[in-house]
């Protein structure tokens with residue numbers, strides 16, 4: 001699947017014409033959005049909680065080096081091993097090596113965006129190690145060989161029928177059409193995979209520096225099994241997932257659950273500190289924490305966009321985004337989608353790989369309204385747009401540059417501005433339609449007039465009317 | 475806007491040197507060009523506000539997004555020019571979006587307007603989210619004699635304009651617009667009011683192309699109606 005280049009315009013058009021996808025997007029985002037809105041209104045000081053969460057994330061990210069070292073030390077003290085991975089390749093290598101050393105034949109995985117990011121499944125398969133996703137949504141997209149299209153609901157682009165067909169084709173079973181039947185099939189397969197697996201791979205929602213604890217929230221119980229049944233547990237965690245103190249968790253678990261699904265709390269919350277102790281009856285014998293950079297320290301270096309690292313991956317910005325609701329996750333070209341994808345993909349992968357993404361927003365700010373850590377999306381997007389322009393990539397080619405220069409020259413000179421206004425009246429005449437508006441204009445304005453009229457310029461400009469009567473008659 | 479303000483006893487002047495606040499370039503990533511244009515804007519208005527005749531004056535603007543450019547984003551644009559930040563603050567304190575000016579400065583809700591129709595209101599994104607203006611325009615609309623106000627669903631969802639976004643990704647923009655138009659039609663309104671020229675141009679452009687008989691009006695136009 002490897003990452004090549006984001007083609008937002010092309011892929012979004014496909015998504016817009018995909019009727020079942022459009023329906024699924026409306027249903028899912030509406031459901032999450034309504035639940036989130038209600039759950040946030042139920043908390044009287046919701047905005048204060050968001051502000052507090054932001055402050056803690058800010059403190060963490062500003063002092064990330066200190067907290068990372070603290071985390072490393074505490075995990076080791078609890079008997080775990082800590083590995084540092086500078087990029088996707090190194091992270092995959094580390095994890096595959098752990099598997100080889102432990103003589104692992106079969107791996108179960110719980111849902112993790114970080115493992116999607118490094119395409120870990122491919123590396124396991126290349127090494128001849130069997131790997132199975134155990135989150136239902138992830139299991140579905142693994143069978144389909146696709147990427148997640150939503151941070152917390154990875155298979156929302158698939159309809160019931162799609163899944164029924166997919167299961168039948170890939171698992172060699174009859175067609176089942178009811179969701180309960182399909183879930184039952186998956187559950188039975190996954191149960192036996194859990195019992196066979198020698199290694200469990202998870203991500204983490206939070207890593208607590210002070211105690212060396214990783215915290216995983218979920219609703220299916222598969223992460224609990226992934227992290228406890230096999231003899232080795234590996235957690236792949238982005239370096240931005242830290243929070244300093246154990247007591248910070250109550251705040252973060254609250255804002256995460258409510259923002260993500262509107263739940264008061266997720267069904268399962270697992271707290272994992274090192275491998276099993278001598279007094280424990282079960283649990284993994286080895287615990288490995290792999291800390292992933294993969295471009296994050298580049299973001300850390302940019303004061304302007306650093307807050308992109310505050311994200312706790314709740315998905316609320318996707319559900320609230322009018323663009324995501326139309327284009328779905330795959331249009332964003334990589335594992336992260338919606339507003340958060342638009343800001344972190346270009347930063348993690350390099351702006352030259354995704355120059356369209358910072359522009360794939362109307363800057364409406366609906367994401368900022370719901371983000372539990374109050375990421376200022378418009379500000380970050382504008383900064384990234386500036387970087388795209390400076391790097392001379394994407395649509396910001398020579399035509400646009402010339403357009404902006406022309407505009408600047410015009411608005412810097414009032415006399416020219418006036419003449420341009422006046423001349424526009426005459427220039428527009430050939431395109432004026434019967435309804436008195438401009439119905440078709442030459443490229444690039446045709447991109448407007450293909451489906452919308454453009455207002456015609458009045459013969460008498462406001463300035464002229466102002467000069468004549470100082471607005472006396474309107 | 476001029477008519478409404480004058481009817482309320484406000485003395486209105488229009489500085490003819492003014493052109494643009496710089497937002498189109500800023501939103502497209504051309505910050506140097508935006509800064510040059512914004513500096514021009516600042517110096518024109520700062521000079522006026524410092525004049526003997528201008529010291530009690532306000533700047534009133536009929537678009538939420540231009541107002542937010544001045545009041546919110548200038549701070550960002552000029553963050554590395556401390557010598558201009560004073561000007562920015564001075565000008566932005568005195569700058570008001572039209573509805574906000576009526577309500578906050580003039581303390582007026584009823585401007586004596588009359589209009590016969592069922593009106594729905596589209597929250598323009600910058601006015602709502604950057605400037606936090608939500609109830610004011612609705613109160614102003616409801617106070618117009620003869621108006622029946624109907625809230626539409628998804629009234630605060632973006633109409634898909636977003637400046638150059640509408641040209642860079644026209645298909646996405648129009649699909650957002652489709653949803654907005656559906657909400658407008660379902661509200662049963664015969665008139666759509668908003669307080670931002672960009673949104674009005676976008677929504678109006680599609681309504682007229684599709685020959686949907688919903689009238690599109692700027693808030694100021696509604697408040698100037700005497701029907």
Ligand code: SF4
Nearest residue numbers: 311312314315317371
């Ligand atoms: S950016 Fe904010 S709203 Fe979006 S996923 Fe991250 S935390 Fe949630």
